[in-house]
Amino acid sequence: AAAGAVGSARAQSAGDRNILELPEHSKGLGQAVATDGYGKPSKYEANVQRRQSPGLTQTRQASVSFAPLQSLFGIVTPSGLHFERHHQGWWDIDPSKHRLMVNGLVKSAKVFTMDELMRLPSVSRFHFIECGANTGMEWGNVAVPTCQYTHGMLSCSEFTGVPLITLLEMAGADLNKGRFVLAEGGDGSSMTRTIPMDLVRSGEVLVAYGQNGEMLRPENGYPLRLVVPGVQGVSWIKYLRRVEVGDQPWGAKDEAVHYVDLMPDGTHRQYTSLQECKSVVTTPSGGQVLLDKGFYSITGLAWSGRGKVRQVDVSVDGGRNWRAARLQEPVMSKCLTRFSLDWVWDGKPAIIQSRARDETGYVQPTYRQLRAVRGTRSIYHNNAIQSWLVEESGEVKNVQLG
């Protein structure tokens, strides 16, 4: 239905009335500068919203909203569309009253104001953040229709902040005994997670206040959050109020009861923090309808918690044959990478997949390969190859292959 209407604006004879009759905006005076001191998207973009998945959670404060990956370009996620995951709701905290404490195995416990943190040497880095439960609904079977819901607990931003190691050094942390760091939030849930000292020492872990050029959004932890590149989002503690250096991991609620991966033998894997290499085609993707046969640019996102994406292959025949996609530069470590591949759709059914590899040589698995090791009950860390079925009607459906 949608397909039929498109293009018909062109009259058969003299031409398209959208050209022949000059539009209002060609013949009038538009709006003033700084109509909005902080601007908004076009009204025609109203469909591009983050959304909850109906029935997924029982409260809206311990819940998730998904980023509309099907409508995004490039690698930066607009901050207004960044996915949300809250355990006890979000807050808009007065930054002048916010404090960061550093304690534990340190020479002297320290307190920092935001003013002080923002005076320290900072770095700005592009990184993806993915919830460990992203794609979790799909472990057993297809459960949701679009890539917003299958993969939308994923976003990517330019983060600005102070390397955590700087603060630990200022406090005189014992970096030999202190092999773990606890990060703790200041909100109601006061989320805690154990952070690997190896990552901290590398300088990669940031105490961040900036996101995409401005301050973090309240939903993302304003005024301070931990950035733990390559690691699942739950470790990126929001409203960060404290870090503690210790010699053992903390077994926090989200390290002992959630974000543990149930294996077929009934054991749980604990401290599974890393997001392994993964990819998804966002155009075309589930719930969309192609308008026409002909040329398309298949495009999507690839990422790895272990470093850089090295290659992405795309199949349009359900995985029998693959072609290497173009990767958009710059390919950055622990960051989304946009890939694309030319495709001429002949109007016949097709099954579109992408498969990413990272610089460690890791290759993204099929559902069959993943389930053979981890079963279907893990909830977390589902990085299987996603399949989209393009039907003859042009409609695209989320499918899993047997």
Add this chain to the structure above:
Amino acid sequence: AAAGAVGSARAQSAGDRNILELPEHSKGLGQAVATDGYGKPSKYEANVQRRQSPGLTQTRQASVSFAPLQSLFGIVTPSGLHFERHHQGWWDIDPSKHRLMVNGLVKSAKVFTMDELMRLPSVSRFHFIECGANTGMEWGNVAVPTCQYTHGMLSCSEFTGVPLITLLEMAGADLNKGRFVLAEGGDGSSMTRTIPMDLVRSGEVLVAYGQNGEMLRPENGYPLRLVVPGVQGVSWIKYLRRVEVGDQPWGAKDEAVHYVDLMPDGTHRQYTSLQECKSVVTTPSGGQVLLDKGFYSITGLAWSGRGKVRQVDVSVDGGRNWRAARLQEPVMSKCLTRFSLDWVWDGKPAIIQSRARDETGYVQPTYRQLRAVRGTRSIYHNNAIQSWLVEESGEVKNVQLG
């Protein structure tokens, strides 16, 4: 005054009441996910706005709003804060009715819908956009107080779109005779500019619809604008409706009467499109007050229309001595580069400057060097080294040195 109040929240005895008395947000339940399907900045960020410079223009539809560089991090400009320059106001155009025409020295003139353009192979690239008149008010003397007004006609985004060369090839353009391209907007001003075919042929010039992951904002040309990396913003035609291939430049109003650079001998330079290498320290910068003596990270932005920034030097003594600043990776071509340098302020007056060099070996000039060649009446393309005077009070002022 502001300086005195800060830090005093810490009681002298037991500690800071912002720590000892748990804040409301540690003891309550916050707001729901998707409270905003498209989120907004914190209410504490209300000062971070784009602004007009009072008295600069006589109308608000042929005017400019400046990006608040003093408050931004990293290199990405939040789209809501992107500087604006309109000649006849901005519009929110229905993309389903927007068309792009390609004509002139082509085998067959073509029309594309947005649907069609968005099906073609696209690229996503980070580029700065700077108005040719940025810093123009300062050619003769200090005229404005803050870097928002001195340098704020500058922004940087990840742009997504189709290389213009793809469309020219589809139309069968004569790329030998056709050494110039006209780009034309669809708004009231129907802005036109001549685009160098060399740049088009390189694949760098994009017909863009995406900006920072979402569609262009209406103020920035929704749904289609030309991206001409390294070239002044006036060439980045918004609401792009047409490109024409020709064998001569067009001498458009903004190539013959404006965006021409008046030289001391009374001639104008015409077709001065390129933005030469330039930089500005954004922290600390004019109109700010340092809170205290002690450590600061001097940070700012550098860019070049000729390619990559290679080095940025920072002086705190008005240009007698310089130190090489750290450059934040990735350093991308025709893109902002964030630099920073450690500095301990001893409370004495200091004059802070930055000086950028690009990969061609070009070194950013002082006002003296620039004026020796171009005088003070050029209006456009002022890329002189900016000086900020830090007074003993901590207040920072825009100054020019003699």
Add this chain to the structure above:
Amino acid sequence: QAAKFPGIGRDATSAEVKAWDIDVRPDFHGLPPGSGSVARGQQVWEDKCASCHGVFGESNSVFNPLVGGTTRADIEKGRVANLQRPDYPGRTTMMKLPTLSTLWDYINRAMPWNQPKSLSVEEVYAVTAYMLNLADVVPADFTLSDRNIAQVQQRLPNRNGMSSAHAMWPGKELRGTVKPDVTGSACMKDCAVEPRVASLLPPHARNAHGNLAEQNRGVGPQRGADTRAAGAA
């Protein structure tokens, strides 16, 4: 090191550290002294927890059931047998919980959900004791305290149910493996797969996530599918 950054940061006072350093580790480092009985815990529970979690911690309406699914045999072995059964419906907190500190720490920091950090130390001990009693880990007349909590830990049904022998901790601290457990195939041509659709959404779920036409941009290479039932407005 702080000398490198004059004027930035200050030493925390001991009162400040006390106010915020509330975490309790699996070795009970950080656990404040105190105690609470099952009986007192039942009272706390019914006053402050049951409205959301159900009188017996069985509620599905707010979150996972907290208690249930564990057996006396599990307490012996320290492994919850039901976790091996793919057909077992749902997994309660108690089924998964490997470390008692986790429960104490979480209740202390985050519960009641709408009034976190409002419980006294004694109330946290007590309500923890009550939950342990609901799961038959401790008897009804038990009083949990900092002195006996390590022994109770030794009765947790799933205390031996965790492993960190995997490649998904980014560091050497836990002595996991470095080799990933799963790998894909790099086959590019005529790969040995049969692309047969094994799972897709049933037609009745077509509109379960709302009309997808309204969840896609109105312009571009495609539209969102209109998923309203035929004939709907």
Add this chain to the structure above:
Amino acid sequence: QAAKFPGIGRDATSAEVKAWDIDVRPDFHGLPPGSGSVARGQQVWEDKCASCHGVFGESNSVFNPLVGGTTRADIEKGRVANLQRPDYPGRTTMMKLPTLSTLWDYINRAMPWNQPKSLSVEEVYAVTAYMLNLADVVPADFTLSDRNIAQVQQRLPNRNGMSSAHAMWPGKELRGTVKPDVTGSACMKDCAVEPRVASLLPPHARNAHGNLAEQNRGVGPQRGADTRAAGAA
């Protein structure tokens, strides 16, 4: 090449190209045939332009004055002498204009500002003629047309005032130079400069851009300066 992308784009009709291809080049390529007299132009001007630009194009209130600052001698030489005078106040459109096509094209596409593209071809010729007459480029009884416009171009006061011999066109098309005209110094130590402040805002302009305290974030390494006059609310 279009074959590479089946289904994308279509040929434009000639009516479509005619509707949009309105640009006029310095060689008058694209100029539609037609004409308009100074007298007719004066009428158009007073009806549709003078409200913003002033009856004689002298207005400062909306934009630069359009006309003024040119002399008969300039018309002879094709160079506007006042552009050499640093003390000359303001530069009118006519002082800078090197190509008559530019004026015709711009009025045709963009004026009147609030009703662009509403003028007939004849009105554009006429009002252009009127402006040229205001600047003494054509006499009061002149009728500008596509046939004589190239001759009028030869009388534009600043027709020889432009140069593209510079390094700021990113391509070889204009045969400018590649070597930048200005370069800085790469000196790093004890450089020969006297850091003397030669220009800064006068105290009375302190609040001219509003209170800068409200134009900076309320947290961070610094605040915005309170620029309200002492004693102001």
